[in-house]
Amino acid sequence: MHGIAIINPAFEALSTHGDSFTHIKETVLTDYVINTVLLMAAVGFLVLLIGIPLAWLIANCEFWGKRFFNWALVLPLAMPAYLVAYTYTDLLDYAGPIQITLRDWFGWTSINDYWFFDIRSLSGAAIMLSLVLYPYVYLMVRASFLEQNATLTHAARVLGKSPFKCFMQVSLPLARTAIIASCALAMMESMADFATVNYFAVSTLTTAVYDTWLGHYDLASAAKLSAIMVMGIFVLLFLEQLQKGRQKNSNDAKVSQQTLSYKLSTKQTVLAVSFCSLILFLAFIVPVVILLQYAFHYFEQSWTTEVFDFALNSAGIALITALLALVLSLILNYSYRVKPTKAQSFSLKVASSGYAIPGTVMAIGVLIPLTFLDTQINDMAVWMGLSAPGLLLSGTVIAIIFAHLVRFIAIANKTLESSYEKISPSLDMVSKTMGTNGVNLLRKVHIPLIRKSALVAALLIFVESMKELPAALLLRPFDFQTLPTYVYQFASDEQLELAALGAILIVLVGLIPLLVLNRSIDAK
Structure with missing residues (x-):
């Protein structure tokens, strides 16, 4: 039954006509595909930009507050993306408190008087999804960093490499499998998201399936759109398996008795704590505080x-x-x-x-x-x-x-x-x-x-x-x-x-x- 449930959309797509699909293909299908690909690419880039530095800081650096951030940075994964999207929309929209305050301060009277980031957009959806999906990268890449053989980095240090070059030339390549796997997982989750993109009025293949099925009651056309999504997912899985096959690291990348730990200076500690705090604040504290405030009142x-x-x-x-x-x-x-x-x-x-x-x-x-x-x-x-x-x-x-x-x-x-x-x-x-x-x-x-x-x-x-x-x-x-x-x-x-x-x-x-x-x- 498991296999039947997975292949059924493709079978339904091939065996039935679908009244709405021809119209969708001729008008908006290209936009659906482009928006979906752009969303996945943006989320993939952002989760790597956030997750890899956090993973390296927690796995390989010693600084004040590390024990707290070690577990606190996982908390955003408990937040559904649509909840973060709802709270930030209330906060950043034209009628939200931030824009109202700015208009009061500077005397602006309409949206034409100033520019402000449009949260209800594809880029806004990508940011919202990245804030809750980066823990996939953080968890998997951090585990990979912890499992690496510290003697490889020590050898690079003896050869005169700086900590940054050791990170780029030793730690990062050894964690390639975890990086690609976690990024692919986040990208697949972004493709699967419905509530966030629907709330932001971003047309993707997921929203198209929902609208075609429940809006036009055309299950056959929805199945054809689903088949396109399945093809995209299998392409991602194929690329992930392809790079796994090329990965040659074996016992040299496993846990050793030596540990890798950089003790950060005061300036570096301030930067590290600031970065970790900013991500935690944006991804978890702000949404939770807003929800608690609403729940209380x-x-x-x-x-x-x-x-x-x-x-x-x-x-x-x-x-x-x-x-x-x-x-x-x-x-x-x-x-x-x-x-x-x-x-x-x-x-x-x-x-x-x-x-x-x-x-x-x-x-x-x-x-x-x-x-x-x-x-x-x-x-x-x-x-x-x-x-x-x-x-x-x-x-x-x-x-x-x-x-x-x-x-x-x-x-x-x-x-x-x-x-x-x-x-x-x-x-x-x-x-x-x-x-x-x-x-x-x-x-x-x-x-x-x-x-x-x-x-x-x-x-x-x-x-x-x-x-x-x-x-x-x-x-x-x-x-x-x-x-x-x-x-x-x-x-x-x-x-x-x-x-x-x-x-x-x-x-x-x-x-x-x-x-x-x-x-x-x-x-x-």
């Missing part, structure tokens, strides 16, 4: 039993998704461990490809097979003389859970796969000689060794599922809300103050798993 209007119900809906879906993903991933990885055949390897790769697929595309891929199954179930019920049960799968939360499962099981697969690689095969051999096989081998040997990684994977899946908006927006049953759809409903109507409480709940849920993940990286 509008608590009576925004807090209802419905908010609690929506939180339970989101938590229930996220919990079920996390548990199912963990169990299925454990089965797949254990099966490959016991019998590493090509078929098992292929199954793992297919199961790990869903995370690259945007939520809007995944919704189409999930809806088609579930609708087919619903039709078969209803036909069978009628044939047996029973009343048709209706939309048991495609019209219930099962569709949302299935979409989340297909998309986020990749997180569990990658995490458990990495943990299994660290378990020596000799442990399996010894266990088997002592009569421990099958389920007992998994329960008594493997699970205790991968328990920490499994917990991190489950927590991350829970957070991602709690934040996921497009799939829930497209697949939710009638009159069913989750926290993201509830927040989006009010924010899209320019009523962020009423959605602030729900937004704070989303952020709070995401903080604990991120802190656990951050500590696990430092413990390596």
Whole structure:
């Protein structure tokens, strides 16, 4: 079912005509593609510009405040991009407090009297997305810096290289795999984003899929647009795998007994703390403060039993998704461990490809097979003389859970796969000689060794599922809300103050798993 959900958009695109697609292709498709590519490129550039310096400072430098920034710089990942976009729009828009203050100070009377950055633009969307996606680069590249052999940099220093040249010529090339992988992940997330670009009125392929499906009720044309997005995703994945194949570093880039640490001077410390503080302030503190202010002032209007119900809906879906993903991933990885055949390897790769697929595309891929199954179930019920049960799968939360499962099981697969690689095969051999096989081998040997990684994977899946908006927006049953759809409903109507409480709940849920993940990286 996982593979069917992924290839269904392409199959639907090839097998059906799509009434709106011809018109879209002749008029606005080029603009959709160009905007999507520009957005991805801008986000890729900005996350590298922010994430790499932060990763190097925290991994290889000693300065005042490092321990605080080590975990604090991860916090923006708990913020959905659309929440940051909503708060900064309220802050920077023409009717926002900053522009009002500037007009009062300088006596300006209209927008024609001065220039101000237009937050509702493609560049504004790129900045908003970069502020919440840079932690991908920060986490992965920092881990790569920590794993590098410090003797290589020490040797370069002995040869007269400055710390900056050591960074550019030694540390950076050795971290190339992590840099490209994290950048590709951020770019794929930017392609998948719907709420931010839709709120800023930036037309991308994701918004086109949503508008074509729900606006024109043309699923076939939406599938054709989705197929274009899937092709772009596979191009990114291919380029990432290509550079991995060319990476020749092996044991020379692994952890050594020596540590690499630069003690910064007072001036350098001020610059480092200022840079870290600026990023944290813009990406996390400003949005959280604005949301807390709204939540406090509008608590009576925004807090209802419905908010609690929506939180339970989101938590229930996220919990079920996390548990199912963990169990299925454990089965797949254990099966490959016991019998590493090509078929098992292929199954793992297919199961790990869903995370690259945007939520809007995944919704189409999930809806088609579930609708087919619903039709078969209803036909069978009628044939047996029973009343048709209706939309048991495609019209219930099962569709949302299935979409989340297909998309986020990749997180569990990658995490458990990495943990299994660290378990020596000799442990399996010894266990088997002592009569421990099958389920007992998994329960008594493997699970205790991968328990920490499994917990991190489950927590991350829970957070991602709690934040996921497009799939829930497209697949939710009638009159069913989750926290993201509830927040989006009010924010899209320019009523962020009423959605602030729900937004704070989303952020709070995401903080604990991120802190656990951050500590696990430092413990390596």
